[in-house]
Amino acid sequence: MKDTVLLLLETSTESCSTVLTKGGEVIAYRYTDQPRSHASKLALHISEVFAESGLSIAECDAVAVSEGPGSYTGLRVGVSTAKGLCFGSGKPLIAIPTPQILAMAAIGRAEKIVALIDARRMEAYCALFDGNGTLLKSVKPIIFEKNSFKDLLDEGSVIFIGNAADKLKSVISHPNAIFDQCDPLAKHMIIPATEAFIKKEFKDIAYFEPFYLKDFVAGISKKKLL
Template identity: 30%
Template sequence: MAECLLTIDTSTPAGSVALSRGDELVGEVLLNLRSTHSDRLLPAMQQLLREAELSLAELDAFGVVLGPGSFTGLRVGVATVKGLALATGKPVVGVSSLQTLALQAPYPAYPVSVWLDARKQEIYAGRYHWEGGLPVALDEERVAPPEVLLEEVSEEMLFVGSGAVAYRSLIVRRLGSRAHFVPWPLQQPRASSAAALALSAFRNRETIPLEVLEPRYIRLSEAEIMLAKRPADSPIEG
């Protein structure tokens, strides 16, 4: 019987939930709204399961986008999946938000450069090519200013992601005709794309023990940055 997965993406404000059965998308809820993920995540999950006439106990696994992305959003998504996995005993697989976005540019003629807006004039970035029906990373995911990333581009490149939207004029100014972009509906990660990656990971038995399931932030949080700046002999309050 085909594997049934519920996959959650809260890496950006456009949070989404997908229900899949094998290689078939049963349903997806995507809302790019001002309300928080904690407000709309559970209702979206309940809606999908109710319409599909499925219970949590009938699922085979949970998929979750681990990051990079919004620190708060990622924490909500991972915590929700941890709770569901503990309650049901179902396994969890985690996927990358950048690889999820790369999946939305299938079989391009050029390498795919995924840019997710990291704020603070920085980009979460990764480059991919297609192999075996899925995007495969060409380098390590990282965070860097857009100008630094563009200095390393010497060939034609397909850009995807909110960072590509935010810095499109800069990209075109630097690369000219070497820069290509996916259509706007494909510029934000979708749980349905993450579900395809989650299914592949589940079939390869790449499940994650709950005790080590954590968001993948890539860069330090504000609290960690402030702690690193504190002098070694500074007293710790509390």
């Protein structure tokens, strides 16, 4: 699998990034944090990474895209683009959950990782991982309040990573809390996308739909939030 070529597309938040990877190494990369630019930038980025690398979609082994939760517009553009590329080329489609992409950027930085995706107001979607990026609890909605994640933080260090990290930082304070306000990036899809390719965990191009941010259904609970 050392020569596997993957095209990685990350469009689940306001930023947009594209990576072409061969054998697990980045060979071309494009990024923009210009809001609402996915529709105008993604196709250009794909064209540029192919031109820079001298490769084409025909030489890719698969296309991977972020599946959310996240922005409706960003996910729609990313998934429709990935589907179009796969349909036209016959390449398989891989989908990587956005929290998993965020967790890859936090490996080794704390005992636990909480990926946070903004859902407006004091709301977010969160998922819990161990310090090596292994999923412990799947994504769920949460409303931030002063005791959010207290039990988890009392157990040890936790890094909160994603575009809702600063929002959480404004309401909780704990010596074991680390905050990293950031967007998910395509370069952090390399490991999970490669693993999915090896395991042949491919999506049905005709029926796959991303995880859009839907009507919020979380409530503040006195029980453990994770």
